[in-house]
Amino acid sequence: MGRIFAIGDIHGCYDKLCALLDKIPIDWSCDRLLFIGDYIDRGPNAFDVVEHLLKIQARHPQTVFLKGNHEEMLAGYLSGRDRMSYLYNGGRQTLDSYLRRAASSAGQPIPPEHLRFFKGLALYHETADTIFVHAGLRHGLPLNRQSPDDLLWIREKFINCPEPYEKRVVFGHTPFEDPWVQPDKIGIDTGAVYGNQLTCVQLPEVVFFQA
Numbered sequence: 001m002g003r004i005f006a007i008g009d010i011h012g013c014y015d016k017l018c019a020l021l022d023k024i025p026i027d028w029s030c031d032r033l034l035f036i037g038d039y040i041d042r043g044p045n046a047f048d049v050v051e052h053l054l055k056i057q058a059r060h061p062q063t064v065f066l067k068g069n070h071e072e073m074l075a076g077y078l079s080g081r082d083r084m085s086y087l088y089n090g091g092r093q094t095l096d097s098y099l100r101r102a103a104s105s106a107g108q109p110i111p112p113e114h115l116r117f118f119k120g121l122a123l124y125h126e127t128a129d130t131i132f133v134h135a136g137l138r139h140g141l142p143l144n145r146q147s148p149d150d151l152l153w154i155r156e157k158f159i160n161c162p163e164p165y166e167k168r169v170v171f172g173h174t175p176f177e178d179p180w181v182q183p184d185k186i187g188i189d190t191g192a193v194y195g196n197q198l199t200c201v202q203l204p205e206v207v208f209f210q211a
Contacts, residue, residue, distance in 0.1 A: 001031075001127075002027060002030035002031040002032070003032075003202055004031070004032050004034055004130075004203045005024050005026050005032070005033050005034065005200050005202050005209075006034045006035075006036060006170050006188060006201050006203065007020065007034070007036065007188070007198070007199070008036055008172045008188035008189045008190060008192070008199045009037065009068065009172045009175070009189040009192065010035070010038065010043070010049055010192065010198065011038055011040070011041055011042045011070070011193035012040055012041065012044055012093060012097065012193065013043045013045070013049070013193055013198060014045035014048040014049050014052065015045075016192050016197070016198040017049055017052065017211075019198075019211035020198050020199075020200055020209060020210070020211035023209045023211060024200055024209055028060055032063065032064065033060065033063045034063070034065075034066070034125060034132055035053065035063075035064070035066060036066050036068070036132065036170070036172035036188060036189070037065075037066045037067050037068025037069075037070075037071060037134035037152075037172060037173075038173070038189075039053060039068070039070075039071070040070055040071065040074060041073070041074075041089060041090035041093060041094050042089075042193045043090075043093060043192075043193045044096075044097060045097055046093065046094040046097040046098065047097040047098050047100070047101040047114075048101070050114050051114075053117070054113060054114070054117060057117070064122065064125045064132070065120070066123070066124065066125060067118075067121035067122065067123055067134060068134045068152065068172065068173065069134065069135065069153050070089070070090070070091075071118050071121055072148075073085065073086045073091065074091065074094065074118065075118065075119075077091060078108075078110070078115075098110055123148055123151045123152070124143060124146075124151060126143060126167075129167055129168060129204070130168050130169075130170060130203060130204075131143070131169050131170070132169075132170045133151050133169060133170075133171050134151060134152055134171065134172055134173050135150070135151060135154045135158070135171060135172070136155070136157075136158030136159065136169060136171050136173070136174075137151070137158060137165065138157065139158075139161045140163075152173075153173075158171075159187075164183065165185070168183075168185065169186070170188060170201065170203070171185065171186070171187055171188070172187070172188055172189035173189055175189045175194065175196075176189065176190055176191070177190065177191070177196065178190060179199055179201065179208050186206070188201050190210070197210040198210065198211050
């Protein structure tokens, strides 16, 4: 396998996603594209983002799509478990985006292919020397014993952990003004939805692209 290009939290920022993809020098014959999760919420164009990701998935099935905590919250909203916290955390913008762009089906504005995409998201992706995950890892636990809540939501206990991780962890979820680079961690959520840039890291070289 060649290089991996990992893209941070998009949050409905469709224009920034398109601009960033235009900058990435990916060779689809050997490189791999990976998305770290949080495709929806807070930003205005969640529908367009997911539509674009589905096109990438169809053309390049080796692309990796990880699950973010906002996709988890959407699942809770759709099941009726926790509607208010989803709306409070930017879900209203996602629902408005779908109501503008997608035809309602049996009272459900989210198309079946989008629902299948959300349900098929992975919690992590591991290579020989790197673990990609949305939020982070709890130190000292193997991947198969990590809690999904930690993989999607952990923050300070992971970022401030003084013990080194065996493999470098590339993550999103916690926004930084610039990519956060440590010997064992790279944070690539640079707050695109808050007016900052959307970030991609090229590995193993650790080269950044932004839009």
